[in-house]
Amino acid sequence: MAMTVNSSGSSAGALFSAAGIGSGIDVTSLVTQLVAARKAPLQNQIDSQTSKTQMQISALGQVSAALAALQSALGPLKDGSALNAHGVAVGDDTILTASSHDGAVNGSYQVAVTQLAKAMKASSGAFTDSNAAVGTGTLTITVDGQAVNLDIDSAHASLGAIRDAINGATDNPGVSAAIVTGTDGAHLVLRSTRTGAANGFSVSSSGGDGGLAALAYDPAASSGNGLTVVDAAQDAQFTIDGLAGSSAGNTVSTAIDGLTLNLAAPGSTSVTVSSDTAKATSAVTNLVNTYNSFIGIYKNLTRYDAASGSAGALIGDATLNSIKGTLAAVFGGAANGSSLSAIGVTLQLDGTLKVDSGDLSSALSNGGGSVKALFGGSDGFAAKLDSALDNWIGDSGILETRTDNLNDQLSSLSDRQSELDSRMAALTTRYTRQFSALDTLLTKLNSTSSYLTQQFDALTAANKNK
Template sequence: MAITVGSTTPTTGLLTSMGVGSGLDVATLVDKLVAAKKAPQQNQITNQAALANTQLSSLGQIGAALSALQSAMASITDGSAFNARTVTSADTDVLGATASGSPVSGSYKIDVTQLATALKASSGAFADSSAKVGTGTLTLAVDGQSMSLDLTDSNNSLAQVRDAINKASDNPGISATIVTGTDGAHLVLSGTRTGAANGFVVSSSGGDGGLAALDYDAAAGSGNALTVITAAQDAQYSIDGVAGHGAGNSVSGAIDGLTLNLVASGQTTLTVANDPSKGSSALSNLVNTYNSFVGIYQNLTKYDATSGTAGAMIGDATINGINSTLSRLVGGVANGTSLAVLGISLQVDGTLKLDNGKLTQAMSDGGKLASQLFGGDTGLAAQLNGQLDQWVGPNGTLAGRTSSISQQLSALKDQQATLDSRMADLTARYQAQFTALDTLMSKLNSTSSYLQQQFDALNNINKK
């Protein structure tokens, strides 16, 4: 009886290492077995990480929207948005002015009779900047402060005196320069501050007496060697007939909430009026910023029945709570009034609607209605800011949620590393097992080949 054995010719396309004996694609088989083993836990990790990252991104969007709302509240909270004033000078060549507080609306007649100036004086002519001035001690004083220079033949040229004055650490407020004309070089001293009290005094002592060429004291009847170019004097002005003066040409405190900038002698009228535009702009920005938050919230919590898809934060208690609280505050009453008096109303869809006409009318009172609504410890600004502070910031609710999710992602990363390590070990184990099987199959194939040869020989003998 003849026994037929199948061909043992190796199958082409197999790996040159594993599988040569068995004819199996061992590498693919191991990969599929490991993938099947890994899939359930891998899918769990992947899905949890995707959800956590989505929530993290969503919380970032909510946090950014709330931070923007905080910023929009800044000028409303400190009241600057409602206390804005326009300040207009009829002749800016005479006077300029800016609001530095909350000036009362009205007009003022300003008469500038004299500008404040700093003392400027020049020495007599020297041959040139290298000429020696003299030896001894030169003292320069301004309003009770002074400095002294000890000058010798090694450091007493006109240029060296100039440099010593300018570089002195205890300089009381004097600058020096050299002006050279047809008659020679002059040391010119200038006070760095305007006003009669800031005029300087220069005196000399000891040495060869040459430093007396720089002596100057406005109070002295004689002995002044310097020639005055510009005298030190105060600014002089009157406001509605009330006289005033000051050491500088920028005058604060003469009119409550205003800083006057004197430019030249002359008369002008200064007008202060309410500026509702800043308050209106701040409230419009608040409405837009609030509506931006609402849009983000609705997008993150919506459900599309047609597609069956839900927002990343649908049903999230924290986010729903934030939205509900904000809605309650902006739609409620504070200090006996509400946003409605300013033309701002809460809509059915949760957004705010601004009536610009009504807002303009409300702001025509100089911001009083708005200040009443937002101001004080029980005002809308305090209520909103109190909640916003609890939600955003390094210790806020959203920071706590973000930290928790970040820890979850870190744990998932560790789980992924552990899973990868286990699967690597499993791969190595499967490879070892199939390699052993492959070796066994190779031996069996060799035995089968030998037996085939024996049977073929036996068949040939039987045919004879």
Template structure:
């Protein structure tokens, strides 16, 4: 039990004894006729005298258990933050990161798993785009007839039923947009000086994503059948073309369905989208209109900046764990306060394990590599177990000795993976922290049961004492009255009673 808990128990016991002395004086006063007993105070004092020590001990134990649980919670949080922060160092992802830089505009890229450092010439002929079609002009409220419009995009289609409720351009546009089977065609109305135009736009880029419209079962035709249009995808890397159903009411293309066309290192390639993932292994190129007609150099290089940031973050998170453990085990000879886990074997096991990992080497014999070899060492002053990073040495290691860094943080037995594995062992269900918490929670449950039993005993004892001392108080009051009556009759010290007076 902590010194604070011991002090609390002693204080409770002392207070109970003081109350008991006061109650004893109440009995003496009542028995000598000076006053009646204070039964309520007397009962409370006696009950407290019997239960105060046990009550205080249970409360102190409860406080200690809850404080220890909170301490383990703080430790677990610091360990989990460290584990989360080193995930990509542990699995090797961080040391496989690359930067991608283009020499011109309109071309950006990201490099991921599978990328290889190098420079690539990228010549962009055209970017991918989606098709947009504009119909001939009609009156805004002209009823075009009834029938069925079949609208398709890239091989998927929807049927639009056109009747007297929606057979204007705006009605048809609304029906297209509201269709649950819409393959990705957006319809709008654009009004010019010549009238209203139905404009259809495809959601997806690429030469294959052309828009086709056909009509069927048309009646009362005043323009509905002229909304038919056939689009043809280019097979040579060019733009889509269209054929209108009615040459006098021809559709026009305001946007073409086409693939992105480019060369990488002189090798021709294409993509239906402007996010190109298949041209260079592990690299995603993003094209915009500004890249069309340009030839640029795309450089893929090891991303030492991200790697340095990740390693510095690892050191910072590790130091947080060490600092947390130091706080939880703190002790000051000039103060009665101490850390809640001072001398705790579970914390000491965790601390020793982590220190052994970061202070050890990866590999064996003369081939073993330590964190010190890349500029990470234990802080000398004060020697508190935290680490410090020499960023100049780290930068040199990342650029000149990447194999050393890769060895230290390999995904099999690297520093980060060892820490990750150990933390999992510590924090998992059934691990040493969980086992300790389970024992503490079981003790808290036992304390609650004991407190309930003690409360029942206290109530029973209070009732018993209340009855006994109420009866005693009544008896002493009666005796005092009788004594006063006899004194009045027979006299007492320095007084003569009524009978003595009559006798005279």
């Protein structure tokens, strides 16, 4: 059997043209191409499924965000805060200011402030300076039946040390201390931390060297007090439409339902409460705009462009179509025997909502009763919409469940990718070993071919010489 090996121009040499160990086989390139050919269809499948899954997760995220915004916009109408809002006008805001809260009703009041609440302030006699010794013993400060006993020893008997002891007492009943220095010397000034007649204080001393008597104060005593009252503790006094009232503080929140009065100076002024329709108008408009934003997202995710052949990430998606249909039914349906159209909100042919500002203003003109009736109660618009939204975007809602499932798919695809990479790495190793062995074999054959050629040439030359 004859075998011919052409080491310089054979068909094998044409196929294996790059540099190898010795045969001319480009093992690396060959292995890379073969492995890539095996991997490509499987890799394309994983990439396609991964891309589709990621697009769906992103799309569901957009839907969830839009529905969460819708639920947030519903909040002020659901809890009534936008519908119960009131504005307060004060005739003279140098006398008092006012704000409304839950329970306010429309009306006008005449408020006369005769005196403001004050905190008690009392001052000691003059001492040389803050280091001057006052005395030793027990100093007792009492406010409205609560007392603190301060034991003052000789090392802490100065005016400054007594100040620090008062301010640092953990069971201080409500008195602060400061040193005020005038031309006559340093004074220890005590002040109630709360206004009102009940928060006035008394100071007594016992034991020690008797020096603490210089800080004593008994409101029942007509003489012998060491402290001089600078400001007497007093309650605020006022009348509302002639009805007398008082308060320990200058912030009064129990005199008129739903109003807080901040008293500033003696005098008389009017206080008028009226419905604030601006908040209700803003809340309804915001709800409409948020719904329209969802419709825009829905259209984008379910569109189909015939010219380019491109489609939205959730085209034909049953869940999204169901959500859109339910929302359209709620917004276009009845609640508590009325509908959104009764307050000027109508459903358009393109699926969006439109607000007629005139009709909405009319619905709010009587204190918003018709709007409250539409949104309130267990059968109201707010309850119906909120129930549907909870079913979609709650912690165990449909969209959350779908997103979790899609993330599980991504995790599975990642595992498939790792498995494919491992298989292709093993295939690369096997191919490299096989083609390297072939390269070695061809190198040996090439060497044998060269030897035989030399021998044939030598034999031919010898025969010619004969």
